[in-house]
Ligand code: HEM
């Protein structure tokens with residue numbers, strides 16, 4: 114499954130470690146929330162970056178105390194019609210100021226890229242190669258955005274207000 | 285009218301190209317039908333019994349003549365020459381070919397029409413009063429706020445994959461023509477003691493399998509805060525709404541399970557935590573949207589022009605005028621409802637020729653503007669009273685002057701078993717038969733206001749729960765049966781109808797309705813007492829006795 118990060122297909126530096134499997138001594142790991150919460154300090158003290166896969170049925174509040182020491186948070190889309198992780202993503206980015214990698218995992222198609230990026234995701238485990246290849250193209254699909262989110266894209270309203278300003282200044 | 289600017293147009297066109305790509309991937313097999321289903325539903329495309337069905341949005345029910353002509357063109361070019369107006373200010377085409385859909389969408393986009401979020405588990409077309417901006421006594425034009433919400437809900441990056449569909453309706457009049465109490469969020473525009481504009485916010489209304497009337501979650505939310513407050517409701521719903529069972533996924537169930545107080549606290553807490561995230565609407569932002577609504581340059585006209593005095597001698601004209609013409613906020617003008625409920629016809633259907641003709645009449649008599657209401661009728665919102673006789677003659681020729689607005693034959697019905705794959709029973713033929721039974725307009729006049737609503741299954745697309753008389757198709761041993769309720773209403777006093785007894789077979793429905801109406805005529809205490817009021821006063825018993833005594 115290709116990983117798209119910073120707009121490009123890249124090799125995944127994080128190793129998914131299943132619950133119960135032994136943790137590698139160093140290197141970046143991605144583990145479940147349950148495993149992480151058993152002993153967060155031990156995980157965070159390890160040599161190598163830590164990332165947590167956070168289920169979409171649990172409030173992100175429990176993750177908040179560790180956010181500044183986590184290198185990645187992966188949020189889950191069990192099917193692409195289940196949109197809970199969009200809210201979690203915005204909360205992590207916009208309310209809790211999380212700045213590390215925010216990864217979308219699960220059933221990820223190109224049709225969600227724009228939504229996800231607007232919600233704060235910057236890494237995507239994409240199901241189909243064709244969709245991963247089409248990432249850059251797909252991100253250009255839209256140039257107009259109605260809602261303000263933490264992604265900093267200028268909203269339609271802001272553009273209109275600027276236009277009014279410059280029009281009235283020019284008179 | 286609201287004029288789209290370059291940005292609105294760009295976004296609609298971008299959505300068309302995206303959909304074109306999605307259809308292409310489906311046709312090439314790159315997308316499975318399962319994957320494509322969710323994508324097509326985001327853009328109003330259902331798979332029906334015979335073909336794909338395509339639902340197009342008419343935001344807050346306002347259309348220009350140019351837009352209506354384009355809908356007529358789509359009906360002709362891509363469908364079988366007609367369209368069907370629905371109960372949520374949409375129009376549906378029943379015979380669209382998938383491969384041609386992107387072209388139909390592109391033609392609609394040319395005139396600022398789209399199908400975004402007309403189905404699927406997202407925020408649906410924001411609806412409003414079809415008389416918005418012209419009804420006397422309105423607080424202010426609710427379409428300004430509907431448009432603000434339309435933009436905010438369009439391709440929302442957080443709320444496009446909700447547990448279930450989500451419908452918002454707005455009213456600004458004392459009499460609620462937008463049925464806000466049966467919506468997921470209902471907004472009632474009003475002013476607080478300081479004269480500031482804001483909303484009573486209601487939440488959790490909806491029909492279907494478990495019907496609920498919406499409850500007030502907050503009596504006053506200032507206009508500037510309405511987006512953030514709605515966002516807070518949606519965030520709570522997106523995270524906690526049930527996803528394990530589609531019949532329990534609507535926000536009404538969450539509100540019911542938590543209780544309105546607890547739900548309100550959750551929303552309040554989220555709203556406080558949200559803080560300032562750029563959603564506060566300052567005065568200039570609201571004015572920016574307001575400035576793109578244009579209003580006609582009304583003339584100064586007499587309240588009672590000579591043309592109207594003369595025409596009053598014609599009883600047919602007078603009957604139509606009394607039934608279909610409503611007061612306008614500007615002297616000398618009126619609002620004219622065009623009945624899409626001819627005797628023997630399917631409710632809400634309009635042919636392409638009718639649509640073109642209505643567009644011409646709108647240009648001639650209504651400043652090029654048309655409205656669509658949730659009762660599946662059209663309206664011309666700015667007709668000079670002196671033009672009423674001429675307009676009437678033209679409408680009559682088109683079959684659009686049936687004087688039955690709000691009467692027993694102004695039936696709301698879903699497509700039912702004739703089109704719908706979920707149906708238990710037929711709806712349209714029942715409606716057609718009832719319009720024949722009550723075809724005598726004098727009788728219908730004498731009966732007075734009476735809303736009949738028909739759904740072909742429990743999904744309640746025909747709003748049967750809130751019909752004064754509700755008819756619901758059920759299945760019994762492979763046969764079509766119908767449950768009948770009475771006393772429902774969808775207005776500011778919204779309430780669910782009460783079942784009058786065991787379901788009756790298809791062939792008996794019209795007889796039963798006739799019995800109910802006869803019982804009402806015998807029971808009402810004076811001619812002005814409406815059917816619903818008689819039911820309220822006496823309960824269902826006397827009606828039940830009448831209907832089942834001989835069955
Ligand atoms: C023929 C294709 C149609 C299909 C397959 C269909 C399907 C459905 C379903 C499954 C629901 C229930 C959703 C839920 O409660 O979660 C529903 C609700 C609804 N439908 Fe339809 N529908 C169709 C046509 C229509 C038409 C033609 C109208 C308008 C006349 C309409 C208006 C509505 C409305 C207003 C509701 C909401 C009822 C409520 O408040 O729960 N539908 N539809």
Ligand code: SF4
Pocket residue numbers: 698699700701704705706707708739740741742743744745746
């Ligand atoms: S109420 Fe049932 S039968 Fe009627 S359109 Fe809706 S889903 Fe189909």
